[in-house]
Amino acid sequence: MRADLGSLAASLKAAPLKDLATARAGQASLSAAGWTADLSRQYLDAESDAALLAHGAKAGLEDAAASLFNGDIVNPSENRPALHWALRAQAPLSGEAEKVRQSVLPALEFARRVQEGDIRTVGGASYKAVLHIGIGGSDFGPRLIADAFADLAAPGIELRFCANVDPWDLEHALTGLDPASTLVVGVSKSFGTEETLYNLGRARKWMEASLGAEASRQIALVTANPDRAKAWLGGNDGYLFDMPLPVGGRFSLWSAASLACMIYLKAGTFEAILKGAAEMDAHTRSAPLAENLPMRLALLDFWNASFLERSMRVVLAYSHRLRMLPTYLQQLEMESNGKSVGPGGVPSPYSTAPALWGGEGSVGQHSYHQWLHQGSRSVPSEFILAPDFDRDPEGITALTAHALAQAEVLANGRSLEEVRAEEPDLSDAVAKQKVHAGGRASSFLHHKAFGPEAFGSLVALYEHRTYFAGKLWGLNPFDQWGVERGKTMATRLKPALSGDGMADDPVTASLIKDLS
């Protein structure tokens, strides 16, 4: 099958994208949970599309969906199921999945009580600020949610985030906050992450300076390792919330990891996000492969990365609310499938996950879109048009026109003849610089009524797509061995930085000398 896909890709690579797209216009679109994805501007035709689908069937994507939702072991490295979907289930489940579903409920209840002034500070006042401390999967999701729905914030509560071990991050986050009215939420699945423990320790000291030993009563810890968290609290009171072990950090924004957002957002907002995600889950587990949006997008990722050798994908969010989505997706997709060896030590025979980057449209048009249009590389783009369509019509029309225009120009380009016909007075040299090669593939996703539910559906869509893409590449998307090495090396280098010994590597040793 691979050879078939390979030869189909080789023949399509040279085909004019405009012709391929014209042939599929209006016929290559799929819908799920209010989202529509138009895939007509991809290097596909009827034959290759059918071959890709056949490959997806042979690779067992529908069985993979069943395994995920049955709670089978889909994370062999940790010998665990992946139960992030259970956190957003809208009805009771059974077994371990039900425990996971219930794990988010105490956090929602706690948030409600903080908002209602039922849970108060050491001094008996209502909380005025929440400081979220976490990194990676314990940071990107809550940050994305808070930024997307800042207008749905409950009145009177300020939210700050701190992730980096660079001391300025915490100091900046604390600026203007009063320890007496701040709740610190520390999120770490392992409760062993250096950055988070460093920042939590400093935040505790900051609070202790005003509240003394009572400070821990204004600290909530969210973790899958309650023993370590309790040890950190050292016998003092503090709130503890569960981050279930079968939920990967980068799949955990639905869990108590988002406690700070639950407190920050008006009642019902977080529940709506969960509901939207559950809608995408229902689609994913029941839609047949040909109509299954996450499966089709995973197949597209497989096709672009492994057969058309596209080593990047650009996500262009035409929605100010989603401006942090590319950063969130970088962890979700690149940490999940940024691997070359699968379970059992079997190397993937394919080029795997592309580098993912992007940003906010139309802002990016005044920056890297130049590279997308006329740079020497052809990179598939993913447009996501999801503003609040009921806002000022002039802005919405302009945003929509820009998204549509960008996708069209990327695909269709602008030939020298077109440049000359439109601008006959140009010199030859300038006319040639105005040519756009075109042939740059894109997908176009849109939602007509974006809000918390649509947000939930979108993030769940990307989660499932990542899982299915991992399946196609023969990878386990739920582990991250590669991250560990850097941590180990940093620990080894610390003595050299404090003058105790030398780094083995001559370049590192010389850099340390320069820094001292």
Ligand SMILES: O=P(O)(O)OC[C@H]1O[C@H](O)[C@H](O)[C@@H](O)[C@@H]1O
């Ligand atoms: O939640 P934690 O255990 O603190 O982990 C925070 C993050 O750090 C790790 O190094 C992993 O690369 C991430 O997947 C994880 O989300």
